[in-house]
Amino acid sequence: MQVSAIRPKLLRAINTTTLTTSLRHLSDATTGKRGAEQRCLALLQDQFCNSLPKLAQTHTHIVKLGLQNNPLVLTKFAATSSDLGAIDYASSFIFSPDAGTRLYDTFLFNTVIRAYAQTRHSKDRALYFYNVMLDYGVLPNKFTYPFVLKACAGLGDLNLGKSLHGSVVKWGFDDDVHVQNTMVHMYCCCDGGIEFARNMFDEMPKLDSVSWSAMIGGYVRLGWSTDAVGLFRQMQMVGVRPDEVTMVLVLSACIDLGALELGKWVESFIEKERVQKSVELYNALIGMFAKCGDVDKALKLFRNMRERTIISWTSVIVGLAMHGRGFEAVSLFDEITGAGMAPDDVVFIGLLSACSHSGLVEKGKNYFDLMIKKFKIVPRIEHYGCMVDMLCRAGHVKEALEFVQKMPIEPNPIILRTLISACHARGELKIGESITKLLIRNEPMHGPNYVLLSNIYAKMSHWEKKTKIREVMDKKGMKKIPGSTMIELDNEIYEFVAGDKSHWQYKEIYEMVDEMGRELKKAGYAPTTSEVLLDIDEEDKEDALNRHSEKLAIAFALLNTPPGTPIRIVKNLRVCGDCHSATKFISKIYKREIVVRDRNRFHHFKEGFCSCRDFW
DNA sequence: CTAGGGTTAG
Structure with a gap:
């Protein structure tokens, strides 16, 4: 990318016709260069320039005041930009031909690199300016690398990461703990980088809570949730105090595992250790309770929050959607604007999915229109996906x-x-x-x-x-993804796969499955053998169905928990039609509430009925 | 001027 290439495009987009009162004030009150610089900085300090037109106006004034070569002003100018167009504008301004090279210093480059590293989709420009910096012979310092490495993490390019790692060593910043932690994080975010991250982590002389969080986060991102929890336990053993970021990551692991008991333990740990409950941690707790099966607890936490972000609303709406509680999701959504907040594209995904799961087709269509017309949100593929799903579920x-x-x-x-x-x-x-x-x-x-x-x-x-x-x-060497079911029992997580015989109790479990089959048939259940993909005879098909991991897990739970205890299981795939119908019978015959988390949503089975009303 | 985090269709 060329700086000169961004410039004309941006200049075209800038509207410099109007001046705001503040700027007029600035120019009127200018008594000298010093005063102008101070005022200009103060203005930039207030994040006044976070939109393109405002930035352009400030630019005009900076030039008018003769401050276009003032490094302080230029640097601040770059730092103030929070939206991408503004950053592009600031950087093209700073690097314009009429600004002499002599004013480029490390601080200025760091500021520009940081601004790009924080954007969502333009992290490559951070690296571009890092290279410009080196080309100009400006030396990076220890603050430069955390920004550059963060940008690399966003790009996920392992080779780039390795070469940056080399530069860090070359410049001698590899003993800085901030740089080290960012490198662990960077490697965790690169494809195939986890080994490198772990090596760095293992060789670091001192690990603080940030180092541990970076590594735990890497495991969580890969879906290695059990390892993530293991690492968290290790962290406690070596006596590093987890902070709220660590807890957020452990809660993410709980969500992945569907481990409600573990999640509750984390919540009590947070209370006991007095970990600061940031909005992010609250949101993570809401997400954990909702996605591990206790959406009422999630609602309660949400209601108790003092300060909420749009993500808090999204978390709880998505949670309700997963449980098929569409009406509640809709009424919560209607509260958003009243709370002085604007719904964003993501919360609409949650809302539309809630409408879809609860068959609220008309409401869904209305909200889809409202999103476009009133909130000026351009629908993304996910929004269209929700609408298609909604129509399909309703049979249209x-x-x-x-x-x-x-x-x-x-x-x-x-x-x-x-x-x-x-x-x-x-x-x-x-x-x-x-x-x-x-x-x-x-x-x-x-x-x-x-x-x-x-x-x-x-x-x-x-x-x-x-x-x-x-x-x-x-x-083609393709296999069906093996179905697996997880269940938590006495602080252990057990995982079952179809036909699994590795479990210590497997004989009893299979006997239990057979007994369940007999009881179910007495109650009028008929196996849905058409769901079996294999080309085998009917009796074997029935047998194959009985070995579904879901039935094994339920049998295991019936054997090992007192009568009347609710059973919670987590599947990696969608529940099959046969298991769904069988589970309804089981909930009735064995008088158990059974909560199943499927790939998409929750099914609450009770007395022969499922909360999804057979619609999933 | 420096590190790790919360939401997203099936």
């Missing part, structure tokens, strides 16, 4: 197809799969088949796509075609 497959054709952006595989499932469920098999073929052309190595096609052929009774898919999958 034709309308969903029309909606996708009218969308201004191309549907992605997620939307196509939503449509295909709906076609499958509503008997639009021909359409489903053709979309699936299209999808497989785009994503030939994605296993679940073949499963969809296979299910469609099963429903069409095209057995030869179904067998052929199996062969294609085998030839």
Whole structure:
């Protein structure tokens, strides 16, 4: 990227016609250069220039006051910019040809690099200016690297990271703890960088809570939640006091594991250790309770918060959505503007998904319009995805197809799969088949796509075609993602996979599953053998269904918990139709409340019914 | 002027 390339574009975008009162005041009151500099700095201090027009006005004045070569003013100018256009503008201004090179110092570059490192999508420009800095012969200092490394973390480029690591060593900043911690974080964020992060971490002479958090965060990001919790335990053993950031990360691990008991322990730990409860930590607690199954507790925490951000609202709305409590989600959403806040694009995703899960089609359509017209939010693929899902769930497959054709952006595989499932469920098999073929052309190595096609052929009774898919999958070396179910019991997390025999209690568990099967049949349950992808006879299919990890986990829970205790399990896939129907019977026969977290949402089974009202 | 964190369709 060239500085000169950004400049003309930005200048075109700038409107310099109006002057604000403050600026007029500035120019009128100017009595001398010193006063002008002071006032100019004060103005910049107040973040006055966080929009392009204002920045341009300030620029005009800086020039008018003859301050365009004043390093202090220029640096502050760069630092004030919080939006991307403004940063581009400031940097192109600072590096304009009429500003002499002599005023470029480390501080100035650091400021520009920091501004870009903090942006969402322009971190590469931080690296660009880092290179400009070196080209100009301006030396980096120990403050430069945390900014540059943070930018690299955002880009996730391991080779770049390694070369920056080399520079850090070359300049001798590798003994600075801030730099070290940022390097651990940077490696954690790069593809395949976790080993390098761990090596750095292991070799660091002194680890503080930031170092531990960086490493724990790296594990959480990769989904290595058990290791993350392990690292947290180790941190306590070596006597480093966790702070609120550490707790946020441990809560993320709980969310991933669906570990409510562990999450509750973390909450009590926070109280006991008097960890400061920042808004972020509160939000993380809300998320943990909602996504680990206790959405009422999440609501309670939300109500008790003194200060909320839009993310707090999003967390609780998304939580309600997952539990199928759409009406509550909608009414909470309606409170947002009253609380003096503006809904953002993300909270709308939560809201639309809540409408979708609760069948609130008309409401969903209205909110979608409201989002565009009143809040001027341009819908993203996720918003369209929610709308498609909403129409599909309500059975309006034709309308969903029309909606996708009218969308201004191309549907992605997620939307196509939503449509295909709906076609499958509503008997639009021909359409489903053709979309699936299209999808497989785009994503030939994605296993679940073949499963969809296979299910469609099963429903069409095209057995030869179904067998052929199996062969294609085998030839490509693809396997179905093994279903697994986790369950927490006495501070342990147990994981079951289909047909698992590694468990110490497996004989009893399988006997229990058989007994459950007999009881269920007496109560009128019929196995849904059409869900089995394998080409085997009916009795074996039934057997395959009985080995589903979900049934193993429930049998394990029935064996090891007192009668009447609720059972909570977490699946890595969506619950299959057979398990769903079986679990309803189990909740009735064994008088247990069973809470299942699926890939997408929660199912609360009680007395033979499920909270999703068989709609998922 | 320096490090680690909370929300996102199925």
